[in-house]
Amino acid sequence: MTTNPAVVLVDAASYAAAVEEAAQAAAAYYATGESMLDDDAYDRLARGIAAYEEAHPQDTLDASPTGKVAGGAAVGDVPHTVPMLSLDNVFSAEQFATWTASVERRIGRPVAAWSVEPKLDGLAVAARYREGRLDQLITRGDGTAGEDVSHAIGTVLGLPERLSAPVTLEVRGEILMTDEQFEQANTVRTEHGGAPFANPRNGAAGTLRAKDRPYRVEMTFFAYAALALPDSGESAATLAELPHGEVLTYVAGLGVHTAADTAVAPRTVGTVEDVLTGVEDIASLRASLPFGIDGIVIKADLAADQRDAGSGTRAPRWAIAYKLPAVEKITRLLGVEWNVGRTGIIAPRAVLEPVEIDGSTVGYATLHNPADITRRDLRLGDQVMVYKAGDIIPRIEAPVAHLRTGDEKPIEFPETCPQCGSEIDTSEQRWRCTRGRNCRLVASISYAAGRDQLDIEGLGTTRVVQLVDAGLVADFADLFTLDRARLLALERMGETSTDNLLAAIDTARARPLSRVFCALGVRGTGRSMSRRIARHFATMDRIVAADVDALQQVDGIGKEKAAGVVTELVELAPLVAKLVAAGVNMTEPGATPPPEPGTAQEDDGEDGGPSADLPLGGMTVVVTGAMTGALEKLSRNQMNELIERAGGKSSSSVSKRTSLLVAGEKAGSKRTKAEDLGVRIAAPAEFAELVSAFLVPEV
Ligand SMILES: NC(=O)c1ccc[n+]([C@@H]2O[C@H](COP(=O)([O-])OP(=O)(O)OC[C@H]3O[C@@H](n4cnc5c(N)ncnc54)[C@H](O)[C@@H]3O)[C@@H](O)[C@H]2O)c1
Numbered sequence: 001m002t003t004n005p006a007v008v009l010v011d012a013a014s015y016a017a018a019v020e021e022a023a024q025a026a027a028a029y030y031a032t033g034e035s036m037l038d039d040d041a042y043d044r045l046a047r048g049i050a051a052y053e054e055a056h057p058q059d060t061l062d063a064s065p066t067g068k069v070a071g072g073a074a075v076g077d078v079p080h081t082v083p084m085l086s087l088d089n090v091f092s093a094e095q096f097a098t099w100t101a102s103v104e105r106r107i108g109r110p111v112a113a114w115s116v117e118p119k120l121d122g123l124a125v126a127a128r129y130r131e132g133r134l135d136q137l138i139t140r141g142d143g144t145a146g147e148d149v150s151h152a153i154g155t156v157l158g159l160p161e162r163l164s165a166p167v168t169l170e171v172r173g174e175i176l177m178t179d180e181q182f183e184q185a186n187t188v189r190t191e192h193g194g195a196p197f198a199n200p201r202n203g204a205a206g207t208l209r210a211k212d213r214p215y216r217v218e219m220t221f222f223a224y225a226a227l228a229l230p231d232s233g234e235s236a237a238t239l240a241e242l243p244h245g246e247v248l249t250y251v252a253g254l255g256v257h258t259a260a261d262t263a264v265a266p267r268t269v270g271t272v273e274d275v276l277t278g279v280e281d282i283a284s285l286r287a288s289l290p291f292g293i294d295g296i297v298i299k300a301d302l303a304a305d306q307r308d309a310g311s312g313t314r315a316p317r318w319a320i321a322y323k324l325p326a327v328e329k330i331t332r333l334l335g336v337e338w339n340v341g342r343t344g345i346i347a348p349r350a351v352l353e354p355v356e357i358d359g360s361t362v363g364y365a366t367l368h369n370p371a372d373i374t375r376r377d378l379r380l381g382d383q384v385m386v387y388k389a390g391d392i393i394p395r396i397e398a399p400v401a402h403l404r405t406g407d408e409k410p411i412e413f414p415e416t417c418p419q420c421g422s423e424i425d426t427s428e429q430r431w432r433c434t435r436g437r438n439c440r441l442v443a444s445i446s447y448a449a450g451r452d453q454l455d456i457e458g459l460g461t462t463r464v465v466q467l468v469d470a471g472l473v474a475d476f477a478d479l480f481t482l483d484r485a486r487l488l489a490l491e492r493m494g495e496t497s498t499d500n501l502l503a504a505i506d507t508a509r510a511r512p513l514s515r516v517f518c519a520l521g522v523r524g525t526g527r528s529m530s531r532r533i534a535r536h537f538a539t540m541d542r543i544v545a546a547d548v549d550a551l552q553q554v555d556g557i558g559k560e561k562a563a564g565v566v567t568e569l570v571e572l573a574p575l576v577a578k579l580v581a582a583g584v585n586m587t588e589p590g591a592t593p594p595p596e597p598g599t600a601q602e603d604d605g606e607d608g609g610p611s612a613d614l615p616l617g618g619m620t621v622v623v624t625g626a627m628t629g630a631l632e633k634l635s636r637n638q639m640n641e642l643i644e645r646a647g648g649k650s651s652s653s654v655s656k657r658t659s660l661l662v663a664g665e666k667a668g669s670k671r672t673k674a675e676d677l678g679v680r681i682a683a684p685a686e687f688a689e690l691v692s693a694f695l696v697p698e699v
């Protein structure tokens with residue numbers, strides 16, 4: 001397990017700036033939970049500060065967070081009877097072994113037993129019980145004194161107002177929000193016009209201190225220690241002598257909540273090896289827990305071992321936090337995509353500024369449903385807290401509302417199905433395309449009939465929906481065998497429109513292979529890639545027969561894409577067979593197939609391959625502005641097809657590698673750029689002449 005690198009501070013000025021930033025962040029973090037940094041960013045800053053101080057001890061500033069509980073930021077006026085300390089950290093099994101050795105050296109004997117428990121990600125509080133009644137709730141503060149937050153008594157699950165026995169003692173533990181409580185809290189807050197909490201920890205920090213709110217939100221307490229108070233009486237001796245594990249059992253018996261009833265219950269073990277097994281167990285359960293943990297705490301279990309190890313000013317020497325990598329980062333919400341599933345469910349997905357979390361780069365997060373977006377008050381451009389642990393799909397916890405600039409924009413919801421264009425059924429929380437399971441079919445047929453594919457005039461989405469709903473087509477090959485009489489029976493299909501449609505479909509039967517292949521909708525093969533594939537293989541048979549290696553011969557296809565295409569083509573084989581049977585053209589005019597493997601390769605003496613004799617052989621051509629003359633009627637896609645038929649490569653942007661810019665009227669920035677770069681520029685008429693032999697009327 002590794003940690004992210006520390007911030008590197010190069011001089012006294014950047015050190016001072018870092019100290020100030022850390023102090024501000026910690027103050028915000030402990031007061032309201034509204035820090036501008038995520039924990040990982042804060043920890044990297046704090047480590048950078050500590051490293052600088054180690055190299056330049058004389059420069060150390062008073063405000064430095066190093067060695068202080070709560071980074072020196074928290075305050076309070078209720079003294080603790082025994083300091084409430086922080087914990088030192090280790091990040092690996094090796095560091096842990098080094099630490100145990102140092103404890104054992106200090107106490108002069110092996111540690112008798114270890115307790116292993118979750119490091120709960122909330123905030124520490126001390127709950128003072130007098131004769132079984134909850135009397136006072138105090139925060140950790142700076143470790144020596146904390147704030148009185150007794151107003152929160154009664155709002156925290158697991159911290160009963162009455163114990164099952166009239167004992168006097170102080171229970172210490174963590175107050176947090178479970179995932180469910182967090183969701184609940186943000187719902188209530190946004191309903192009251194408030195800003196959502198960025199994550200459960202901030203929610204707990206903000207809620208614990210808040211008074212006089214018009215609503216109540218619930219939190220949960222987990223005890224992890226108990227100690228005697230001055231008037232504890234005879235239980236004082238018991239508490240002072242019980243091993244840690246038994247203290248937890250004792251407080252649980254009094255009715256206080258501990259982690260014992262969770263999947264990561266505290267355990268007591270004898271060896272370092274068993275500790276590490278426990279660490280792994282807890283770490284592996286992290287993603288599935290209904291509350292957040294940020295590590296595992298390991299403690300010497302026996303009171304005598306703890307006493308002999310003692311404590312420093314910031315942390316005890318008998319306990320350590322085995323930190324787990326940060327699973328939350330702040331990043332920006334760039335956009336929302338709406339994807340349609342197999343059954344027509346329309347699911348929003350957040351597009352994020354890519355951020356590294358726990359070793360992987362996260363660029364997307366789930367958003368459940370539109371109501372969820374509204375409820376969480378997410379806006380485009382928001383800084384958001386993103387959570388990703390283990391194999392779970394990354395999710396947005398909440399916007400970091402205090403980082404808003406005012407430039408955030410509302411998220412727009414689609415008005416029609418983003419896949420097929422039909423109406424959306426918004427009656428349930430999860431929106432659904434009214435075409436349901438047929439949505440994909442409608443979309444794939446509409447795509448196949450589209451302008452850049454088979455270009456079937458008169459076959460728009462509405463008509464496709466009609467054909468699909470009437471059960472006349474189950475894939476786009478069925479278009480070619482439509483029955484005139486059944487078409488006539490449809491609503492709004494008179495003789496003329498029926499015959500026009502059938503004629504348009506018949507014309508489409510003769511489209512070049514590049515378009516027929518494009519119509520299949522294989523992932524990653526849009527217009528220009530389909531043309532490259534069709535020109536390379538010349539016939540559908542060869543495309544279908546191509547293996548991963550053969551496909552990689554096509555410009556722009558890497559191993560991964562090739563494998564994807566091969567797999568999809570296997571699935572599409574029945575559709576292709578149906579198209580062949582329907583008499584659809586399966587060859588690319590003018591393309592020469594690659595030599596069959598095994599046959600002697602003909603050497604034409606040029607490395608440019610077959611395209612070398614063509615007028616645009618080896619050239620990269622960009623088209624801009626309005627085409628005129630012989631080229632006037634050609635769409636941009638058809639222009640690109642023409643360029644490729646004539647042996648060139650079409651591109652959409654001008655660069656140093658552009659060989660020729662075809663610039664029509666109203667050519668703008670591309671022309672200027674070509675002039676700047678000295679790229680050859682041709683007018684449409686000049687270009688038409690150059691490629692006249694390839695200017696065949698489009699079939
Ligand atoms: N984002 C920010 O701006 C910001 C600012 C300051 C601190 N922080 C974060 O706070 C952390 C440091 O805070 P810290 O000093 O509170 O220390 P800590 O969270 O690293 O560890 C000590 C605390 O762990 C808690 N704890 C949880 N489970 C426990 C258990 N089973 N037994 C004992 N203790 C347990 C206790 O509250 C204890 O005080 C860092 O992770 C840092 O990233 C963030």
Ligand SMILES: [Zn+2]
Nearest residue numbers: 417420433439
């Ligand atoms: Zn749809």
